Amino acid sequence: MKTTPITSSLAALSLVIPVSVQAHPGHEHSSFFSGLLHPITGVDHLIMLLAFGALAFFAVKKTTTQLSLLAVALVALVTGMVAGLNLGEVSGIEGAIAASLLVVSAALWQVFSGSQVVTRMAVALCVALIFCHGYAHGVEATGSVSQFAVAMAISASALMLLGHRLAAFASSRWVSAGVASASLVYLLVA
Known part of the structure; x- marks a missing residue:
């Protein structure tokens, strides 16, 4: 696999980033309003969601396929939340x-x-990591989880x-x- 300066830099920087980044403390997970706000006020989610939208735009040419990728990511987010709610902390x-930000x-x-093959793998990995964003919310969810989930979606x-x-x-590529x-x-x- 050919390495580029950015992948080498990201790999090196990932060694100094604390693994225990707490992406979610201080955020309520119990109401419609908190569900609307969290993806905006949770900086990790804000970066990932904006970047994934851009990735979908760049990864494929056809608009319907781009929008399908966004829908798949949304399903992964909500599925992750349901899994976290039912399975608990992992x-x-x-x-x-934290890694999802570097991966995207x-x-x-x-x-x-x-390289379309590598691009497809990278997009799939990003979708899997979006699942993790949702999973964390499911673990932390309290109160009106369905209202929070709809608003977050x-x-x-x-x-x-x-x-x-x-x-x-x-x-x-400088994006x-x-x-x-x-x-x-x-x-x-953080």
């Missing part, structure tokens, strides 16, 4: 959420390399669509550098 979820950054870089959809639309104005920079700042101060 070690490594917070680490997977690398995927955005990769999408411009021309609405907000997550809006953010992915926003990232998708913004990508049309910034069609460059990944911006996502990686925002992610690293967040992970280092």
